[in-house]
Amino acid sequence: MADLIQRRVAVIVATTTPATLAAKAATTTIPIVFQIGSNPAELDLVGRDNITGVAQLDVAIAPMQLQQLRQLVPATDVFALLVNPNSPGLATRTTRAMQAAAEALRLKLHILNASSERDLDAVFERIVALRVGGLVIGSDPFFAGHLEALAALTVRHRVPAIFTTREFVLAGGLMSYGANQIDAYRQTGVNAARVLKGEKPRDIPAQLGTKIELFINRRSVNALGLKIPTALNLHPDELIE
Numbered sequence: 001m002a003d004l005i006q007r008r009v010a011v012i013v014a015t016t017t018p019a020t021l022a023a024k025a026a027t028t029t030i031p032i033v034f035q036i037g038s039n040p041a042e043l044d045l046v047g048r049d050n051i052t053g054v055a056q057l058d059v060a061i062a063p064m065q066l067q068q069l070r071q072l073v074p075a076t077d078v079f080a081l082l083v084n085p086n087s088p089g090l091a092t093r094t095t096r097a098m099q100a101a102a103e104a105l106r107l108k109l110h111i112l113n114a115s116s117e118r119d120l121d122a123v124f125e126r127i128v129a130l131r132v133g134g135l136v137i138g139s140d141p142f143f144a145g146h147l148e149a150l151a152a153l154t155v156r157h158r159v160p161a162i163f164t165t166r167e168f169v170l171a172g173g174l175m176s177y178g179a180n181q182i183d184a185y186r187q188t189g190v191n192a193a194r195v196l197k198g199e200k201p202r203d204i205p206a207q208l209g210t211k212i213e214l215f216i217n218r219r220s221v222n223a224l225g226l227k228i229p230t231a232l233n234l235h236p237d238e239l240i241e
Contacts, residue, residue: 001022002026005030011030011033013033013192014034015035015188016141017089018087020053024043024048028048030050032050032201033051033201037056037139038055038057039060040055040206045206047202048201048202050201051201052191052195052202054191054208055206055208056178057209059090059097060097061178062097062136062139063097064177064212065136065162065178066107068175069134069174069175070107072160072174072226073134073160076132076133076134077108078130079107079108079110079132080109080111080127080130081094081095081109081110081136082114083112084114085113086115090138090139091138098138110130114142115142120146120149124154124157124159127157127159134159134160136161137164139163139178143163147168147171151168151173155223160174160175161174161175163176163178164177165178166181166238169215172217172220173220175214175236176213176215179213183209184209187207213237213238214235215238216238218239218240
C-alpha cells in the first residue's frame, strides 16, 4: 500500500476487507473503491470523502448458511465454524453471529481456526475427532484463495460443508450460499470508472449487494449419502453436476 501511495495512483481498488482497511489507514486523499464482505458502516468506511464501494455482507449471511446446510444434514446437531484468527475483526463478527444462530437452532457449534495451509489438515482431523456433522467455512480472503484444497479435504473426510462462493462448489464442495460475486465486481469496476472520469467518491453512495445465490454439488450430495429436501426452503439457483 505504501508503494501505491508513493506512485500517486489515481484510484485504489481494494477487493478484501484487509486490503480496504490498509488503504484507509494509508491515505485520506487518494480515492478508494472497495469490494468487501463486511458492513462498511461497522468498519468506518461510510461518509469519508475518498472512499466508496460495494459490500456483500457475507458476515450477515453466515447464520443463513448454517440454516441452509442444516436442511441437507437434519440428522446432526453438531456443527463447526472455520475462521481465520489473522483476520480478528472478521472472525469475531462471524463467530458472534454464528453462535447466536446456533443457540437459536439449539445446535452445538465448535469454533476452529486456520490461517495457513499447514493448519488445514489439522483442522479436518479435529473435525473428524469432534464428529462434526456440518462445516461452515467463514468468509475470508485466505479461505477464498484455498478453495480447491478445502473442497478436497471436505470430500476426503466426508464433511458436508458450505462456503460463500460458487467456486467452492465447482471444486467439489457440497454447497455455497452468498452474494453474486460477478455483480459485485462489475459494480466495483463501474465505480472505479466513475472516479477515473472525475466523480468524487463521496458523491458515489456505497452499495449493498442484494442478490443471494445458492449452489449445490449434486455429486457431493450423492457421495455423502444426502438428499435434497423438496418440502423445505432449499431451492438452489443451480445444481452443479
